[in-house]
Structures are given as C-alpha cells and as structure tokens.
Amino acid sequence: xxxxxxxxxxxxxxxxxxxxxxxxxxxxPLWLDLAAAPNILLAGYTKQGKSVAMNAMIASLMLLxxxxxxxxxxxxxxxxxxxxxxxxxGSRYAGGESEANAELDRLTVELDSRxxxxxxxxxxxxxxxxxxxxEYADLMDYGSKKTAAFKNIVGLSKAGNAxxxxxxxxxxxxxxxxxxxxxxxxxxxxxxxxxLCKIENELKHALDFIKAEIKKIEKMMLDxxxxxxxxxxxxxxxxxxxxxxxxxxxxxxxxxxxxxxxxFNSRKICTYWGVTPFRNESGDSIRRxxxxxxxxxxWLKAILSESVLCAIRYNERxxxxxxxxxxxxxxxxxxxxxxxxxxxxxxxxxxxxxKTYDExxxxxxxxxxx
Numbered sequence: 438x439x440x441x442x443x444x445x446x447x448x449x450x451x452x453x454x455x456x457x458x459x460x461x462x463x464x465x466p467l468w469l470d471l472a473a474a475p476n477i478l479l480a481g482y483t484k485q486g487k488s489v490a491m492n493a494m495i496a497s498l499m500l501l502x503x504x505x506x507x508x509x510x511x512x513x514x515x516x517x518x519x520x521x522x523x524x525x526x527g528s529r530y531a532g533g534e535s536e537a538n539a540e541l542d543r544l545t546v547e548l549d550s551r552x553x554x555x556x557x558x559x560x561x562x563x564x565x566x567x568x569x570x571x572e573y574a575d576l577m578d579y580g581s582k583k584t585a586a587f588k589n590i591v592g593l594s595k596a597g598n599a600x601x602x603x604x605x606x607x608x609x610x611x612x613x614x615x616x617x618x619x620x621x622x623x624x625x626x627x628x629x630x631x632x633l634c635k636i637e638n639e640l641k642h643a644l645d646f647i648k649a650e651i652k653k654i655e656k657m658m659l660d661x662x663x664x665x666x667x668x669x670x671x672x673x674x675x676x677x678x679x680x681x682x683x684x685x686x687x688x689x690x691x692x693x694x695x696x697x698x699x700x701f702n703s704r705k706i707c708t709y710w711g712v713t714p715f716r717n718e719s720g721d722s723i724r725r726x727x728x729x730x731x732x733x734x735x736w737l738k739a740i741l742s743e744s745v746l747c748a749i750r751y752n753e754r755x756x757x758x759x760x761x762x763x764x765x766x767x768x769x770x771x772x773x774x775x776x777x778x779x780x781x782x783x784x785x786x787x788x789x790x791x792k793t794y795d796e797x798x799x800x801x802x803x804x805x806x807x
Contacts, residue, residue: 680748
C-alpha cells in the first residue's frame with residue numbers, strides 16, 4: 438500500500454489522484470490518493486452521505502487535476518446523483534441503463550487496448566481515467582447469471598490500475614448479493630488491513646483531540662463556579678451526593694439561576710427536568726398510566742439519566758428505593774424516572790437547607806402539639 442494513501446492539507450501535491458474525503462480534528466481537509474487505493478466502494482443505506490462523499494471527491498479531483506491529466510467518466514443508471522456533472526469539460530456522462538452499459542463496454546475495449554499496448558512496451562504511460570458509478574446494483578442481475586455490465590465493472594477494477602483506470606462505485610444495497618466476492622477482491626477498501634489501521638489511527642487521533650477539548654471546557658466551567666462564592670457553595674452541596682458530578686451540578690446551577698428561579702419549588706423543577714409524573718386525564722376521563730410534561734428540557738433529562746444510573750450503583754438509599762419499585766412490578770423505565778424525581782427533590786432540599794448529603798439521614802415527620 439502506497440505510503441501516500443492518506444495525507445493532510447498542503448501535502449496533496451505529491452498525490453497522483455487526490456480526493457478530498459473529509460476534515461481532520463483541526464478542520465483541515467483530509468485527502469486520499471485514488472491511484473494508491475486503487476478503487477473505492479462507497480456502501481451505505483439511504484441518507485448516509487454516499488452522494489455527498491462522491492461529489493466531494495469529484496469536485497476536489499477536478500479542481501486539482503485538469504482535463505489534460507484526467508478523463509472523468511460518470512455512469513448514472515438513475516440519471517440522478519451524477520447528472521450535475523453532465524457536460525463538464527474533459528468528461529463523459531452516461532445516464533440510464535442502456536447508456537451505462539454502452540459506456541462500460543467502451544471502457545472494457547479501452548482497457549483491452551491499453552493492456553495490449555503495455556505488453557508491447559512495459560514502460561508506456563497512459564492518461565488517467567477515473568470512472569464514477571452511482572448505484573452499480575442497478576446494473577446487476579440478482580439471478581445466477583451476472584450481467585455484462587457487472588462483469589465489465591469487475592474486469593475494469595481488477596486490471597484497470599495497471600493502465601491508469603480507476604473506479605469509485607456506490608450502492609445503498611448493503612448485502613452479499615450486491616457486495617459480492619468479486620467486488621470485495623477488487624475494492625480493497627473493504628478489507629485492506631493497512632487502510633483500516635490508518636483509518637483507526639486517524640479516528641483515535643481525532644478522539645484524543647476531542648477528549649482534550651472536553652477537559653479544557655470542563656476546567657473552564659469549574660473555574661467559573663469556584664470563582665463565585667454562591668455558586669461554589671451550591672456546587673459543594675450538590676456534588677456531596679454520589680452520582681452527581683460537574684455536568685449535572687453546573688446544569689442545575691445554570692438552569693435554576695442558582696435556585697433564584699423556581700424558588701426551591703421541587704415540583705416545578707422536576708417538571709422542567711421532565712421527571713414529574715402526571716395522570717393521563719382529559720376532562721372527566723382518566724386513563725391508565727402516567728406521562729411527563731412535554732415542555733421539559735430534553736438535554737437536562739438526558740444528563741440526569743446518566744447521573745441516576747451512577748447513583749443507583751453507589752448510593753445505597755437510592756439503590757434500595759429503585760429496587761423496591763422494581764419489586765412492586767414497576768417497569769424499569771418508570772422506576773428509573775421515579776428515582777430521578779427522588780434524586781432531584783433531594784438535591785433541591787439539600788441546597789434549600791444548606792446541608793451536604795448524609796447517607797444516614799432519617800426523615801422524621803413533624804409532631805403536632807396538643
């Protein structure tokens with residue numbers, strides 16, 4: 438595998454057929470050399486970005502390589518995704534199945550001619566041809582007999598690299614009937630270990646960058662909280678409960694304006710967080726079950742969900758409460774929602790009373806004087 442298979446922006450001048458395939462963690466274009474690939478299969482379901490990826494590859498290659506260097510062939514059985522390139526300088530467009538079949542036949546004749554010329558002069562160089570095929574599955578026969586078009590695609594991908602012919606094909610039918618053994622053998626992007634290693638390293642590098650950025654943001658959040666005496670006091674109380682960390686504590690402080698909003702009304706706060714159960718009723722009709730408010734903040738509820746999952750592992754009081762609900766036959770989701778409600782109400786009471794969490798605290802009902 439060519440060492441120049443991947444590179445970052447500014448290094449693509451050494452590539453023979455540079456294709457833009459995305460951006461790195463710093464927003465710089467990431468390139469792939471099609472000549473080193475030497476073919477690419479874009480496979481994925483509808484709306485997963487195959488057409489966007491293919492058009493980005495075409496545009497980047499056209500921008501960097503003139504028609505004297507590369508001939509573009511667009512094969513578009515549906516006359517849809519590649520139609521925008523019809524008439525582009527230095528290109529041929531085949532729309533519809535009949536034109537697609539004819540163009541693949543012509544390319545196969547060109548391949549045979551180039552291979553014959555190469556046999557006579559092994560040092561001979563040919564102009565590059567890049568073939569883009571959208572939804573190649575439309576040109577296949579799903580029966581036992583393969584179509585001539587499919588055989589042409591396999592033949593071009595198998596021998597084309599030797600004489601400067603490269604292919605980029607796509608399909609939204611991710612199955613063994615479409616991504617056949619012949620396709621896998623001639624489109625190494627599917628299984629090339631060196632490529633997968635490079636992709637894994639790129640993703641790991643990007644992930645490490647994202648993790649480092651998250652740590653920076655969390656430090657900034659913590660610095661802001663600790664620089665304010667009131668925020669710090671509330672933060673210390675909230676995080677004294679196991680399961681409540683920086684993100685949830687900061688969210689509570691921000692969205693309640695450090696409890697100036699909602700005035701320590703735990704029901705209103707729980708409703709805004711989407712964990713207050715309401716009966717299903719309309720007028721005089723009362724239906725079975727409960728629901729939560731549709732006006733809640735989805736993000737707050739999501740991060741509270743993560744907090745309660747941690748809390749029921751390490752907080753014995755909440756764990757006991759959760760297991761008791763399950764023992765009563767409550768659905769797990771309902772039991773989790775009720776536990777979120779209890780956790781949030783406990784946090785509100787802790788801040789209201791300026792008390793850190795006490796695992797051994799026992800609530801004693803008030804006595805009435807006679």
